[in-house]
Each structure stands twice: as structure tokens, then as C-alpha cells.
Amino acid sequence: MEIKQFYDKALAHGSYAIVSDGVMGVIDPARNAKQYYEFAKEQSAKIIAVIETHPHADFISSHKEIAETTGATIYTSKLTGASYAHKNFDDGDEIRLGKVRLTALNTPGHSPDSVSILLFDENGVEAAVFTGDTLFVGDVGRPDLRENAGAITAKREELAAQMYDSTRNILMKLPESTIVYPAHGPGSLCGKSMSPELYSTIGKEKRKNYALQPMSREHFVEVLLEDQPFIPKYFGHGVNTNKKGADVLELSVKKVTRLKSNHNINPDALIIDARPAEDFRKGHYPGAINIQDGLKFETWLGSIVSPEEQFYLIAKDDNHLDTLIEKAAKIGYEGKIAGAIAGIDNSSGSIEPLSAEKILPKPDTYTIVDVRNEPEVKNKKIFSNSINLPLHELRERINEIPADKPVVVHCAAGYRSAAGASIVKKYLPSLMVYDLGEEITKCQNNN
Numbered sequence: 001m002e003i004k005q006f007y008d009k010a011l012a013h014g015s016y017a018i019v020s021d022g023v024m025g026v027i028d029p030a031r032n033a034k035q036y037y038e039f040a041k042e043q044s045a046k047i048i049a050v051i052e053t054h055p056h057a058d059f060i061s062s063h064k065e066i067a068e069t070t071g072a073t074i075y076t077s078k079l080t081g082a083s084y085a086h087k088n089f090d091d092g093d094e095i096r097l098g099k100v101r102l103t104a105l106n107t108p109g110h111s112p113d114s115v116s117i118l119l120f121d122e123n124g125v126e127a128a129v130f131t132g133d134t135l136f137v138g139d140v141g142r143p144d145l146r147e148n149a150g151a152i153t154a155k156r157e158e159l160a161a162q163m164y165d166s167t168r169n170i171l172m173k174l175p176e177s178t179i180v181y182p183a184h185g186p187g188s189l190c191g192k193s194m195s196p197e198l199y200s201t202i203g204k205e206k207r208k209n210y211a212l213q214p215m216s217r218e219h220f221v222e223v224l225l226e227d228q229p230f231i232p233k234y235f236g237h238g239v240n241t242n243k244k245g246a247d248v249l250e251l252s253v254k255k256v257t258r259l260k261s262n263h264n265i266n267p268d269a270l271i272i273d274a275r276p277a278e279d280f281r282k283g284h285y286p287g288a289i290n291i292q293d294g295l296k297f298e299t300w301l302g303s304i305v306s307p308e309e310q311f312y313l314i315a316k317d318d319n320h321l322d323t324l325i326e327k328a329a330k331i332g333y334e335g336k337i338a339g340a341i342a343g344i345d346n347s348s349g350s351i352e353p354l355s356a357e358k359i360l361p362k363p364d365t366y367t368i369v370d371v372r373n374e375p376e377v378k379n380k381k382i383f384s385n386s387i388n389l390p391l392h393e394l395r396e397r398i399n400e401i402p403a404d405k406p407v408v409v410h411c412a413a414g415y416r417s418a419a420g421a422s423i424v425k426k427y428l429p430s431l432m433v434y435d436l437g438e439e440i441t442k443c444q445n446n447n
Contacts, residue, residue: 053132109163176203
């Protein structure tokens with residue numbers, strides 16, 4: 001038997017392949033299925049099973065594509081309400097995979113339809129458990145994503161209480177040597193305090209995971225609901241797309257229209273420019289929003305742009321454009337791209353950077369917009385006169401910015417402020433807008 005973890009740092013997502021005796025199963029696959037096909041070929045194995053622990057919110061799964069390509073069977077809980085061909089996989093159901101077997105454990109909490117997958121090895125030992133978004137290393141899944149999405153909805157308090165029961169009555173009763181393989185790691189918005197390690201054991205989690213320590217159900221619910229991260233706009237779209245099953249990635253990205261010029265774009269259209277902030281500041285299409293390509297491009301694209309919106313996508317060159325379209329597809333946004341453009345040929349817009357030396361002596365002469373998230377600001381405000389408008393809410397709250405002073409936008413290190421400054425410039429074009437960018441570190445050291 002061999003277990004391989006595939007890890008996508010951008011979405012902090014872990015998927016898995018299990019190979020035994022010439023056959024292979026895939027758990028919670030990412031949108032790009034090519035990596036699983038290549039691994040199956042390396043192992044001389046046939047993919048016969050794809051298992052979804054639940055309909056994920058934060059990434060689009062390739063379960064339907066893999067099934068159509070390989071003939072594999074998809075397994076998921078009957079509670080998912082899946083509209084694709086599948087077999088139910090709930091308490092008591094088993095999958096034979098070569099010399100090992102996989103057993104379903106219904107573990108609601110993150111979602112009402114969550115299952116964990118217990119692996120019995122060739123000797124019948126409970127060797128590993130694939131916990132999806134129920135149990136992470138150092139954390140458990142957030143319970144507030146399924147109030148308005150999925151086949152079954154539930155209030156966050158109800159799901160938090162179910163998480164208490166799932167961890168105490170099911171997962172914590174497994175042998176302490178059982179390896180825990182979660183669907184996410186640090187940086188994921190599906191939890192709030194995940195450890196840097198990408199796998200663990202039941203015993204280690206019982207000792208070190210804050211959520212598994214002795215406490216009443218009432219206290220657990222209170223602790224779990226406290227300080228959860230923000231919910232990106234695309235999460236509900238992700239759940240609903242995964243419930244139906246996404247189109248084949250290669251065919252879907254080929255449908256995106258590549259444009260040779262941006263001269264004819266409607267200036268009122270939503271335009272996402274993914275070039276570096278330095279290039280964007282020097283010149284960009286008027287009204288464009290600068291979501292720089294980087295480790296979190298997918299998350300911020302799906303946090304700033306809603307799944308109901310069409311948008312144009314600008315990259316620095318053709319290769320970069322192909323990369324960005326695939327990244328958009330990871331969250332199910334490739335079909336929202338009205339047109340994709342490599343380079344720009346209309347750059348009348350610009351945003352000025354601002355030095356720390358200029359703002360520090362007289363911050364009151366500016367309207368300072370802090371686009372960090374609320375918990376960050378609660379821990380430490382950098383400028384006493386700043387207003388906090390988190391980046392994922394900025395477009396909707398733009399009218400809260402006073403129009404009587406120049407505007408300075410900052411975050412913690414410079415990435416989010418580039419997007420924030422471009423949003424302010426788009427919706428409040430009459431104001432002078434500055435991006436403090438990486439200069440914020442100097443301001444932090446002097447405040």
C-alpha cells in the first residue's frame with residue numbers, strides 16, 4: 001500500500017491517492033486531475049474510486065472529470081444531494097481497494113454531510129483516517145459555511161455542537177497511532193489556527209489540538225465560533241458547483257475568449273489586472289482592480305469578485321494568462337471571464353506610491369484606509385485615525401470613505417493595499433489615492 005499527499009499551497013489544500021495491488025483511490029481531488037493520472041501511471045495502477053468527504057467550498061473538485069475519464073466510481077454521503085452519478089458512502093459502507101478497505105464515518109460539524117474515511121491496512125489495522133474538513137492538524141473545521149449553501153443547510157451553532165460529538169464520539173476513539181490526513185493546512189480559510197504540519201496522529205491531536213481538550217459542549221461551541229476568518233464571496237458557489245460536478249478542466253479553460261486588444265473594453269466593466277503592483281502603478285487600464293498574481297491570487301479573486309459577476313482578466317504575457325485562467329478555474333471562475341488579455345495598450349490610469357517619511361509626520365492630513373481583516377486591526381491599529389474597511393468588503397463599503405482628503409491605503413505588508421488602492425481609485429476617481437505598499441513596515445516600526 002502507498003499513500004501520497006498532493007498539496008496545493010495556494011489554497012492550502014491536501015488531496016490523496018491510495019494505491020494497493022494495482023488499483024488506486026483518490027480523495028478530495030483538486031480541479032487539475034492530471035497529477036492523479038500521472039501518479040496512477042507511475043504506479044501502474046487503475047483509478048477505480050474517487051471519494052468526496054463533502055462538497056468543498058474553497059476549491060473545485062475534479063471528481064466528476066476523473067470518473068468520466070477513467071470509469072472510476074464516485075463515493076459521497078447521501079446527505080450531499082449530489083446530482084452526478086455516485087454511490088452513497090455513509091456509516092457502515094466500505095470500499096475494497098486492492099488489499100485495503102476504506103470505511104465511511106459520518107462526521108458532521110464542518111458541514112452536515114461530512115464524512116471521514118478510515119483506512120484498514122493489509123493486516124486489518126486502523127492505519128489512517130482522512131478527515132476532510134472535520135479534523136485538521138491543530139484545529140477543526142469551521143462550522144459557519146453551510147447556513148446558506150448545499151443540499152442541507154444548518155445553523156453554525158448546530159454544526160458546532162455536531163463537531164463536538166464527531167470529534168469526541170468518533171475520531172478521538174480511534175487508536176492513537178492512526179495517522180490523520182486532513183484536507184487543509186495552514187493558511188486555509190476553512191479553519192482558524194491550523195498547525196504547519198500537514199499530517200498528524202490521533203494521539204498527538206488529543207494532546208495538542210485546542211479543540212480536542214476537555215470542555216463542555218457549550219464551551220466548545222463558544223470557543224469554535226470565536227474569531228473565525230472571513231468568508232470569501234465564492235465559497236457558496238464552490239459548494240454548489242461541487243454538488244453538481246465541474247466540467248472537464250481542459251475543455252472549460254479553452255472556452256475562455258482571448259482578446260488581442262483591450263481598446264474596446266467597456267470602461268464600466270469589471271477588469272482584473274494581475275500584473276505586479278509596480279507595473280500597475282505606472283500605468284493600467286482605467287478602472288482596473290489590481291489583484292496581483294501570487295500565492296493567494298485565487299482567494300482574493302474569489303473574495304473581491306462575486307460569482308455572479310463577469311470580468312476581464314489582464315496578464316503580463318500569454319504564458320501568464322494561461323496560468324491565471326487555470327487559477328481562476330480552481331475556484332470555478334473560468335466561466336466568469338468575459339475576455340482574457342495579455343498586456344495592455346491603454347494605460348491612462350496610475351496610482352502613486354507614498355513614502356513612510358511623508359505620512360508619518362502628518363497622518364491627519366490623509367484619510368487612511370486599513371484594508372486588513374478585523375482580527376488583525378483588533379490586535380494592533382497602525383494609525384490611530386485610520387478607518388478599517390477589510391479588502392473583501394471594500395467594494396461594498398466604498399461610500400464610507402470621506403471625500404475631503406487624499407486617501408492612503410495600507411495593509412500589513414503591501415499585497416492587499418495594491419488591490420485596495422485600485423478599488424478606491426475605480427469607485428472614487430475624483431480623489432487622490434496613494435498606496436503605502438511595503439512602506440507600511442517602516443510605519444509599523446515607528447508607531
